[in-house]
Amino acid sequence: MRVPRRFVTAALAVVLPLAVLSCGGRRHGVATVLLDRGSDTMINVAQAWAEAYARVAPEVSVEVAGGGSGVGIAALIEGTVQMANSSRPMKPAERDRLRAARGVDPVQIVAGYDALAVFVHRDNPVASLTLAQLEAVYAEHGAAERWSDLGIRNTACPRDTIIRISRQSSSGTYDFFREVALRNRDFKLGTLELNGSKEVVELVGHTPCAIGYSGMGYATPAVKMVPLARAAGAVAVAPSPRATLDRSYPIARPLYVFVAGEPEGETRRYLDWMLSPPGQAIVAAVGYVPLPAGHTEAGR
Amino acid sequence: MTTGASGAPAAPGRARFRRPPLSVWTERLIETVVIASGVSAVVFVAVILFFVVREAAPVFVSEHFSLREFLFSIEWYPTSLVKVRYGVAAMIVGTLAVTTLAMALAVPFGIGAAIYLSEFCGPRLRETLKIVIELLAAIPSVVWGFLGLTVVNRLLILLFGASVGLNVLNAGLLLALMSVPIVVSIGEDALKAVPDAHREAALAMGATRWQVVYRVLLPAARHGLLAAALLGVGRAVGETMAVLMATGHAVQIPGGLLDPVRTLTANIAAEMGEVSQGSEHYQVLFAIGVLLFAITFLVNLTADLVVRGVRGK
Numbered sequence: 001m002r003v004p005r006r007f008v009t010a011a012l013a014v015v016l017p018l019a020v021l022s023c024g025g026r027r028h029g030v031a032t033v034l035l036d037r038g039s040d041t042m043i044n045v046a047q048a049w050a051e052a053y054a055r056v057a058p059e060v061s062v063e064v065a066g067g068g069s070g071v072g073i074a075a076l077i078e079g080t081v082q083m084a085n086s087s088r089p090m091k092p093a094e095r096d097r098l099r100a101a102r103g104v105d106p107v108q109i110v111a112g113y114d115a116l117a118v119f120v121h122r123d124n125p126v127a128s129l130t131l132a133q134l135e136a137v138y139a140e141h142g143a144a145e146r147w148s149d150l151g152i153r154n155t156a157c158p159r160d161t162i163i164r165i166s167r168q169s170s171s172g173t174y175d176f177f178r179e180v181a182l183r184n185r186d187f188k189l190g191t192l193e194l195n196g197s198k199e200v201v202e203l204v205g206h207t208p209c210a211i212g213y214s215g216m217g218y219a220t221p222a223v224k225m226v227p228l229a230r231a232a233g234a235v236a237v238a239p240s241p242r243a244t245l246d247r248s249y250p251i252a253r254p255l256y257v258f259v260a261g262e263p264e265g266e267t268r269r270y271l272d273w274m275l276s277p278p279g280q281a282i283v284a285a286v287g288y289v290p291l292p293a294g295h296t297e298a299g300r
Numbered sequence: 301m302t303t304g305a306s307g308a309p310a311a312p313g314r315a316r317f318r319r320p321p322l323s324v325w326t327e328r329l330i331e332t333v334v335i336a337s338g339v340s341a342v343v344f345v346a347v348i349l350f351f352v353v354r355e356a357a358p359v360f361v362s363e364h365f366s367l368r369e370f371l372f373s374i375e376w377y378p379t380s381l382v383k384v385r386y387g388v389a390a391m392i393v394g395t396l397a398v399t400t401l402a403m404a405l406a407v408p409f410g411i412g413a414a415i416y417l418s419e420f421c422g423p424r425l426r427e428t429l430k431i432v433i434e435l436l437a438a439i440p441s442v443v444w445g446f447l448g449l450t451v452v453n454r455l456l457i458l459l460f461g462a463s464v465g466l467n468v469l470n471a472g473l474l475l476a477l478m479s480v481p482i483v484v485s486i487g488e489d490a491l492k493a494v495p496d497a498h499r500e501a502a503l504a505m506g507a508t509r510w511q512v513v514y515r516v517l518l519p520a521a522r523h524g525l526l527a528a529a530l531l532g533v534g535r536a537v538g539e540t541m542a543v544l545m546a547t548g549h550a551v552q553i554p555g556g557l558l559d560p561v562r563t564l565t566a567n568i569a570a571e572m573g574e575v576s577q578g579s580e581h582y583q584v585l586f587a588i589g590v591l592l593f594a595i596t597f598l599v600n601l602t603a604d605l606v607v608r609g610v611r612g613k
Contacts, residue, residue: 163464163560168549168570169379184381189374189390190552192466192560195544195570199449206454209463 031059032266038072038085041114041172042255045286046085049274052282056273060266076260077101082267084258087114087172104261111274112283112290115252116177117216117225117239119201121208123156128227128236131181131250137162137211138177139185147209156208164191165200165212173197177213180251197287213251215287216240241289255288349593356586364580370587376551376562378571378581386584388591390551394468394561395595397554398543401472402479402536407529409476410483414528415513417484418491430485437481441542444474448546462558466548469557474542479532486531490524491517523607530603537596540565564588564595 036046043066050062072084077098090098090106098106118134120126129150136144147154147162154160166187167174178184194200197214204212205222216239219225227236230250243249263271273279280290359365365386373387413433417426452473453465462469494517502512518525540563548560549570568585575582 157463158461159463161463170571170573170575178381186377186380186382189376190550190560192464192548192550193562193570194549203449203453203464203466207457207464 034062035081036083037065037081039069039087040066041087042085048282086256109257110254112255112288115244119204119223130229139182163210217287352589359583395563398471399536402475405476406479413484414487445542445545471546475536483532486528490521494520
């Protein structure tokens with residue numbers, strides 16, 4: 001479940017001074033403060049990294065803020081942060097601005113992957129869906145209202161209606177699914193909006209008529225993940241870390257961290273730790289796909 | 301208070317009857333506190349209303365917002381990339397549907413239970429029942445919501461073949477269970493307040509117990525019973541957490557009891573957390589708050605007029 005940003009900010013506002021004060025007594029203050037800003041999708045993982053790193057290197061404090069990928073990149077260009085989290089690549093215009101402002105090229109680091117699985121009840125006979133079918137189910141004015149509209153005889157669901165389950169509109173998962181599966185169109189009215197990835201999978205598990213989406217790490221035995229095809233003739237690919245990494249699975253994207261110029265000093269140490277097995281274990285723990293073992297340097 | 305003693309040189313005997321200054325001050329202090337408590341209710345309502353209206357106000361003059369769309373369109377797309385739309389008609393209908401169902405279940409059961417408790421039940425059983433009913437009122441709403449999400453959800457699919465278990469019926473059942481204790485306790489008080497002389501007179505005339513209840517007690521206690529029902533409505537309209545979890549939180553006009561809906565309160569709760577302060581979406585959420593104020597005011601006003609109408613007869 002995503003923690004509302006404002007609570008996080010408020011909690012940080014209370015906790016940070018205390019943390020600094022309490023550390024100050026014992027360790028003569030935090031030697032280095034790294035600032036990390038950007039994507040709201042990545043804020044959970046970025047915060048988990050920062051917290052875990054505080055135990056690895058207590059003399060370094062990493063402060064994380066959200067605001068969106070664009071906000072983080074803008075802050076990197078201004079030089080107010082050392083790292084920018086982004087769930088999209090940097091635009092050429094942004095690269096140019098960074099070069100003009102700071103005199104260096106951005107360095108792009110892939111720190112993990114975000115892949116959404118489409119879930120149905122385990123008794124649903126659907127074998128695969130195309131992105132166009134997914135759009136017809138979910139998007140406003142989409143044609144598919146019943147399972148039979150997709151050519152599926154879902155006997156577990158006597159009324160045949162497709163129950164569409166989504167996340168609340170403020171979540172990054174909602175934005176990502178809307179961007180990739182709905183091509184930025186709106187969700188159909190009457191779509192159930194739930195407040196957490198786990199809740200979506202749980203409800204799909206109880207509801208034979210339902211279809212829903214969440215990070216693939218949330219799968220349970222009560223649901224099945226639907227293989228997806230980019231187009232009608234194409235091969236349907238089941239979501240898996242491997243299919244995410246070789247880009248054959250359609251609803252996946254890398255999670256980027258950008259720095260201005262080759263990272264040095266504490267920033268470099270932090271990024272190396274992020275790509276190391278302990279850092280990547282955190283990626284998996286918050287529901288994303290970690291980099292494959294041995295690929296950490298390739299991610300750079 | 302006597303003032304004569306202060307001017308003239310007081311005789312020792314009379315001075316003893318003057319109240320000590322401490323006592324006078326204490327009384328004044330208590331008086332002030334009581335007045336302040338009384339006035340504070342008005343002040344709080346006024347301040348809350350002012351704050352809600354102030355936060356909502358800018359959106360009413362915004363060019364993206366039209367009051368007509370707000371009240372009569374069912375399209376709620378506050379974060380759309382294509383076209384932002386703020387229509388809450390579906391949520392108004394959702395709120396009414398859930399509340400009406402809850403009241404249709406809670407009022408007959410609640411009043412029935414109140415009649416049983418006050419007229420038919422033995423004193424020992426009554427004490428036990430009252431404790432249990434008060435316990436029912438003490439269950440936090442998030443626990444009710446959890447019950448709806450897990451137990452009622454599955455039951456509705458199993459028993460009624462519902463497409464999805466989070467729907468009007470689920471939320472209506474939960475809200476009915478949550479409002480019943482209020483209806484029962486206030487209803488019972490209202491029936492108890494009817495003087496025993498009424499009962500005795502009716503029984504002396506040869507009325508059966510049922511006739512006493514139907515012809516004497518219910519008409520005599522009607523104001524109290526109406527108040528009981530309306531407080532139940534208030535509880536149901538204002539409830540947030542349980543309906544957020546049990547309605548399915550889907551923006552649509554329900555076609556039946558087994559369709560998911562969204563209520564106004566749940567929408568505010570779900571979206572206020574992450575909306576950026578001062579944005580148009582934030583202001584529209586406050587406009588929904590103003591709308592809820594208006595609905596509550598209308599309910600109370602209607603109740604008041606009805607009670608007066610009943611009195612007038």
